Amino acid sequence: MTATLAARALIAEDEALLAAALSAGLQRLWPELAIVGVAANGIEAVEQALATLPDILFFDIKMPGNSGLEAARELADEWPDQRPFPLLVFVTAYDDYAVQAFEQAAIDYVLKPANDERLAKTVERLQARLAQNSRSGNPDSNMERVLQQLRGISANLAPTLAPAAQERLRTIRAAVGNQIKLIPIEEVIYFEATDKYVNVVTADSESLIRTSLKELIPQLDPDQFWQIHRGTVVRIAQVQSAQRDEAGKWSLRLRTRPETLTVSRLFAHLFRQM
Structure with missing residues (x-):
């Protein structure tokens, strides 16, 4: 050289x-x-x-x-x-x-x-x-x-x-109009970042909370919630299957939601031996 x-x-x-x-x-x-x-x-x-x-x-x-x-x-x-x-x-x-x-x-x-x-x-x-x-x-x-x-x-x-250790979340508090909706953490299927908010997705609802995914992740149990993309964290027990397409990109099918979730390159290794 x-x-x-x-x-x-x-x-x-x-x-x-x-x-x-x-x-x-x-x-x-x-x-x-x-x-x-x-x-x-x-x-x-x-x-x-x-x-x-x-x-x-x-x-x-x-x-x-x-x-x-x-x-x-x-x-x-x-x-x-x-x-x-x-x-x-x-x-x-x-x-x-x-x-x-x-x-x-x-x-x-x-x-x-x-x-x-x-x-x-x-x-x-x-x-x-x-x-x-x-x-x-x-x-x-x-x-x-x-x-x-x-x-x-x-x-x-x-x-x-990493931020200082925080107590694990048990309930998500989401504003819905003039009310506060309480969502038990065990009902959450996945979290999805959207601009300044995080969308909390359950089997039958979606609610926005004013926080960032970066702030939220340390409060989640890492054995239950896996980050699969810079903007997505999923409850692993809710993943039905992982599929790789011809381009080598992975996506997840969920047990109780119709949408599929994209797995980024950085987290693809988590599913290669499933």
Whole structure:
């Protein structure tokens, strides 16, 4: 691999000075690398990545709105088929635990503020990986590697990213007009995120609650409720069957609801041996 390899990169960093410093360092060490955009938060990062389809993503692990990890998960779901997923580098403030988590998940990282000596090693690894991907020509294999990395980093960082332990929900309180509807948790079939609300679906009703799925999940029993998509959590006992189509995408049939639920790439492994 030579240093003349051309590639395209997107930077997502909410601190403008740090984003500029990282961009400048990359330009010094890899002049052929084109910076196709700089996003200030996770939402912008996803939008710009899908619009520009870069080869490399430099994502700050902590950003307003969606974190770098959440943005990477969303991109894994939205990324077009037959297009290699970008190489992922997380940017983080120095933290021994976080660094260990990145290394265990085999995800490259850059400590901020980035220095040229450390950044040069990242550039070398990225160039080698791009060359390897180019030789393999197998987008599916690259995507599976990324999914494994994201699952690994999610598990390794869980103790630091997870909110404080909360009491398990027993009843959902949903506003219906001027009344409050009480829904026993055992009646819930699945939760579905819709903008600023979560739709609580039972066998014969749907009710909106003003919360986010991110806030709701820590209050659910993980043995009973499985996240199957960034916007969907299902009661696993209500899943009748899991089916994979010709494109390799999984969907779930429910026992007491007619609709099917889509399983994202990140959670597909939960059903492959059912």
